[in-house]
Amino acid sequence: MHRFANPARFLKIARPLTGWLLWPGLLLTLAGCACGLFLTPADYLQGETVRILYIHVPAAWLGMAGWSGIAIAALMQLVWKHPLAAIAGRAIAAPGALFTAICLATGSIWGRPTWGTWWEWDGRMTSMLVLLFLYLGYIALANASARQGQGGVSPVTAIFGLVGAINIPIINRSVVWWNSLHQGPSITLRGSSIDGSLLWPLGLTVLGFTLLFGAIVLMRMRTLLARNRIEARMQRLARG
Amino acid sequence: MKAKHQRLILALVALAALIGAGLLAASALRDEAAYFYAPNDVKTKGVEPGKAIRLGGMVVGGSLKRGADGVTIHFDVSDGKATVPAQFSGIAPDLFREGSGVVAEGAFDAKGTFVATNLLAKHDERYMPRELEGMQYNETTHEMRAQP
Numbered sequence: 001m002h003r004f005a006n007p008a009r010f011l012k013i014a015r016p017l018t019g020w021l022l023w024p025g026l027l028l029t030l031a032g033c034a035c036g037l038f039l040t041p042a043d044y045l046q047g048e049t050v051r052i053l054y055i056h057v058p059a060a061w062l063g064m065a066g067w068s069g070i071a072i073a074a075l076m077q078l079v080w081k082h083p084l085a086a087i088a089g090r091a092i093a094a095p096g097a098l099f100t101a102i103c104l105a106t107g108s109i110w111g112r113p114t115w116g117t118w119w120e121w122d123g124r125m126t127s128m129l130v131l132l133f134l135y136l137g138y139i140a141l142a143n144a145s146a147r148q149g150q151g152g153v154s155p156v157t158a159i160f161g162l163v164g165a166i167n168i169p170i171i172n173r174s175v176v177w178w179n180s181l182h183q184g185p186s187i188t189l190r191g192s193s194i195d196g197s198l199l200w201p202l203g204l205t206v207l208g209f210t211l212l213f214g215a216i217v218l219m220r221m222r223t224l225l226a227r228n229r230i231e232a233r234m235q236r237l238a239r240g
Numbered sequence: 241m242k243a244k245h246q247r248l249i250l251a252l253v254a255l256a257a258l259i260g261a262g263l264l265a266a267s268a269l270r271d272e273a274a275y276f277y278a279p280n281d282v283k284t285k286g287v288e289p290g291k292a293i294r295l296g297g298m299v300v301g302g303s304l305k306r307g308a309d310g311v312t313i314h315f316d317v318s319d320g321k322a323t324v325p326a327q328f329s330g331i332a333p334d335l336f337r338e339g340s341g342v343v344a345e346g347a348f349d350a351k352g353t354f355v356a357t358n359l360l361a362k363h364d365e366r367y368m369p370r371e372l373e374g375m376q377y378n379e380t381t382h383e384m385r386a387q388p
Contacts, residue, residue, distance in 0.1 A: 041369030045335060050367055079248045115360045116333030122275040162255065166262040177266060179274040179296055181343055186365040195368035 005083050007225050014218045022215035028208030036201035043198065052110045053194075054201055058209035059103035063131060064168050066096025066213070070138065071165035074158035084221070086152025087228075089161055090142045091220035095213055097135035104128060115181055123174035124182035127167060134164040152224070276343050279322040289348045295324065296343040296362065304338050317342060317354070326354035335361035 036054035043050035073089035076082040107125065108118050119125065138161055145154030153161075175184050186193045194202070276296030277287065287293055295317055303316035312329045315338075326344055336342060341362030346355050 041371065043367050044370040045340070045363055046367075053367070075251060079251050080244060114333075114335055114363060116336075117360055120275070120360070123273055162251070163258060166258055170262065170266060173266075177270065177273075179276050179278065181275055181296075181360060181362055183363055183365045186367065193364075193366045195366075197369055198367050 007084070010084055011222065011225065014222055018215050018218045018222070021211045021218065025208050025211030025213075025215055028204050029212060030208075032201045032204030032206075032208050035204065040198050040201060046114055049110065049113050050198065052106050053198075054205045056103060056106040056110060057202055058206045059099045059106060060128070061206060062209055062213050063096060063100035063103050063128070064171060065210075066092050066099065067131060067134065067161075067165060067168055069217075070096065070161040071168075074161035077152070077158045078155060078162070083152075086158065087221050087224050088217070089158065090146070090153050091217045091224060093135060093139045093142060094220065095216045097132060097139065099209075099213070100128065100132045100135060104132060111181075117181075120181050122180040122182055123178040124171065124180050127171040127174050131167055131171060134167060138164065278319040279317055279324040280319050282324060282348075283322040287348060289350050289352075292345070292347050294343055294345050295326065295354050295356075296341070297324075299336070299338050299340060299342050301338045315342075317344065324354055325352070326356055328356040328359050330359075332359045333361040335363055337361075 032054060036051050040051070042048050069092045070089045073085040073092065076085035077089065104125075107128075111120075112118050138157065141157040141160055142153040145157050146152070174180060175182050192199055274281075276294035277285075279295070279297050282295065297317040297319040300316040300318045300323060303314075305314045306312070307314060307327070309329075312327055313332065314325065314327045317324050317326050326346075328344065328346075336359055341364065343360040343362050344354060344356035345358040345360075349355050
């Protein structure tokens, strides 16, 4: 991994990779949403409402995957002092928080017609809301440490990212451990309880949104690296 | 030992302690964080009348009846081990059906009937189209069966 520690080498790969993730990601997302809206049958119980699944599930996955990424970046920053890890953690935080918010919003909109409520304090919903607050806390800490001229995130922020990862398995298991209003997992290692005719656009949107997420993270990493270079140059100029 | 290895061991030990603490907290919360009582929990633990709780389970098929006033519905809630009678006055959500899940907010009266003030429908993790090939959807039981 330290081969990519050099920002110049990283940028050489990141620059073309951004486009390779962005355009297929956009295409797959749009195709998946269109197929999910027009080509799949309605659910036997929920009717047309079920289609919000194609946004809700990728958003939930990326909210949780984002924090897993922050935790891995934090570990690499704290243990191996990898110079790009701190930048990566900071780059993931904003899109991660965005997708967590999308997951909560779509879940709320979905809950009203199916369950009969916008919001309930059950295990799944509460732990997902905690994840959003963790993201906001991480972003605040990262911004505070960036103002001290470190570019990436401070070790304290990285430790916060690592500690917050404990919430990820709790979100995942919340519907199994506790009685909850949210239904149990549909897609497990044993297969899917979503019928194939409704499932396939979900594959498209999950892949599409994931590629988009990757593109956004790369763009933000490039922005942060560019800002670091500007700041370093300004400081050199100021010193004369 | 290199400083790098020291940091790795420290991080792993801290992570293991954290996961242990998380699991302990989760298992301690097992009963407290439950969103609702199942009928069997009510039977084994006992819930005094008038205490506000949520009751969750399946609406027993054939148990749903409308009262004489036209707005009160009576139904049985079951979790497979125990069954509890319940009643509710008001507008139930669309997905509230016999054979489907329900979470009711309210309290037990002195006779052991659960008087709900609010109903929420709980659906399971299965999603499928109505017209599944070679299958037939049963309107009353909400089951998909192979066509005879």
